[in-house]
Amino acid sequence: MQTNIAQSYKAKASVQAAEEILRKCVHCGFCLATCPTYNILGDELDSPRGRIYQIKQVLEGEQATPVTQLHLDRCLTCRNCETTCPSGVQYSQLLDVGRAVVEEQVPRSIKAQFMRWGVKAVLPHPGRIGPLVRAGQLFKKILPDQIASTIPDRRETGMVPGNQHPRQMLALPGCVQPSMSPGVNAAAARVLDRLGISLISANSGCCGAINHHLNDHAGGMDFMRGNIDAWWPAIEAGAEAIVMTASGCGAMVKDYGHLLSDDPDYAEKARRVSELTKDISEVLHNENLQQLKLDPAVVADQYQQIAFHPPCTLQHGQQLAGRTEAVLSQLGFGLLPVDDVQECCGSAGTYSIFQPAISKTLKAKKLANLHRSKPDYIATANIGCSLHLQSATETPVVHWVELVDRALV
Numbered sequence: 233m234q235t236n237i238a239q240s241y242k243a244k245a246s247v248q249a250a251e252e253i254l255r256k257c258v259h260c261g262f263c264l265a266t267c268p269t270y271n272i273l274g275d276e277l278d279s280p281r282g283r284i285y286q287i288k289q290v291l292e293g294e295q296a297t298p299v300t301q302l303h304l305d306r307c308l309t310c311r312n313c314e315t316t317c318p319s320g321v322q323y324s325q326l327l328d329v330g331r332a333v334v335e336e337q338v339p340r341s342i343k344a345q346f347m348r349w350g351v352k353a354v355l356p357h358p359g360r361i362g363p364l365v366r367a368g369q370l371f372k373k374i375l376p377d378q379i380a381s382t383i384p385d386r387r388e389t390g391m392v393p394g395n396q397h398p399r400q401m402l403a404l405p406g407c408v409q410p411s412m413s414p415g416v417n418a419a420a421a422r423v424l425d426r427l428g429i430s431l432i433s434a435n436s437g438c439c440g441a442i443n444h445h446l447n448d449h450a451g452g453m454d455f456m457r458g459n460i461d462a463w464w465p466a467i468e469a470g471a472e473a474i475v476m477t478a479s480g481c482g483a484m485v486k487d488y489g490h491l492l493s494d495d496p497d498y499a500e501k502a503r504r505v506s507e508l509t510k511d512i513s514e515v516l517h518n519e520n521l522q523q524l525k526l527d528p529a530v531v532a533d534q535y536q537q538i539a540f541h542p543p544c545t546l547q548h549g550q551q552l553a554g555r556t557e558a559v560l561s562q563l564g565f566g567l568l569p570v571d572d573v574q575e576c577c578g579s580a581g582t583y584s585i586f587q588p589a590i591s592k593t594l595k596a597k598k599l600a601n602l603h604r605s606k607p608d609y610i611a612t613a614n615i616g617c618s619l620h621l622q623s624a625t626e627t628p629v630v631h632w633v634e635l636v637d638r639a640l641v
């Protein structure tokens with residue numbers, strides 16, 4: 233695609249990178265068929281190609297309008313289009329630049345600003361979200377169904393192993409997961425313990441994705457730098473990996489190297505952190521799984537009807553399609569066929585808060601596909617997808633590593 237970037241943007245490094253991405257797009261339209269918002273809304277402006285075109289127009293000097301902003305806001309950032317694109321267009325990087333430029337040109341309403349501020353003020357902070365979740369759990373019975381369905385029941389985490397193995401990996405507790413689903417990292421710690429690996433916690437927090445995807449890039453980078461500082465002593469001491477049990481965070485942390493590449497104090501450390509970051513499925517895939525010692529009777533009796541939902545951040549963001557399924561199959565778990573497995577469930581970080589109608593449509597579609605084979609469990613790999621799906625189904629939705637943990641002898 234030919235470009236003619238406006239003089240006022242030409243000097244910006246981010247826009248130069250965006251121009252390179254724009255030039256890769258050949259307008260073939262292959263990405264349209266796999267774009268969830270295009271499939272639902274049927275409008276080219278809500279497709280990857282349409283959004284790329286709108287970003288190009290704005291970078292070439294055309295004034296962005298609230299309509300441009302709406303079409304960009306409606307993008308789930310699911311990156312399904314990146315998986316489909318034969319030209320290697322890094323759409324999500326382009327979208328980051330486009331959204332930032334449009335945000336400068338189109339002011340949001342007071343209500344929208346307040347909502348975005350509220351989400352950023354609460355969600356990325358475990359010390360704020362935790363008490364709210366606990367209060368919600370306490371008063372769940374008297375809350376309206378719509379709110380109550382989003383609050384998970386309190387679950388026991390079980391014992392966390394105290395063994396100190398020579399092999400150590402870092403964990404990212406994250407922001408929402410510790411209060412909404414504290415058992416996930418505890419389960420990962422028990423599973424890794426069987427493999428002779430200690431999962432250690434440093435004082436890390438939110439990965440930065442919430443702020444980053446709400447166009448607060450500076451706020452997102454503050455979280456990133458904070459995590460790097462928290463992890464660095466353990467990395468210098470020889471930690472082998474930084475293990476992610478939420479694929480949304482994993483996709484973000486794997487991007488630290490790119491996002492902080494212009495920061496002279498953090499660029500090198502960020503690159504190293506991204507290099508060390510592994511989804512828990514990648515870690516297990518490289519280990520001798522015989523060491524786990526699962527109870528074959530438990531696996532055979534209880535875990536043969538599992539519908540796996542691979543989050544977009546796992547299959548498209550991290551390009552790890554099939555990895556978790558391979559681990560679960562190797563361990564003897566029974567996975568059911570699921571139609572349209574590549575499609576987003578509609579959670580997409582804070583998307584379900586800001587685009588509830590599209591999000592609900594996608595959730596219903598995803599659950600229909602997951603329920604088709606009548607699973608005993610829906611397993612996934614990201615806290616956002618897990619909570620989003622659980623809010624509309626009686627079938628237990630769990631992180632797959634929790635199932636592996638439950639089958640340990």
Ligand code: SF4
Binds near residue numbers: 256258261
């Ligand atoms: S598939 Fe790739 S090259 Fe083709 S229109 Fe979509 S983004 Fe552009």
Ligand code: SF4
Binds near residue numbers: 268279309
């Ligand atoms: S990221 Fe997802 S929703 Fe956005 S344009 Fe690509 S396929 Fe469509």
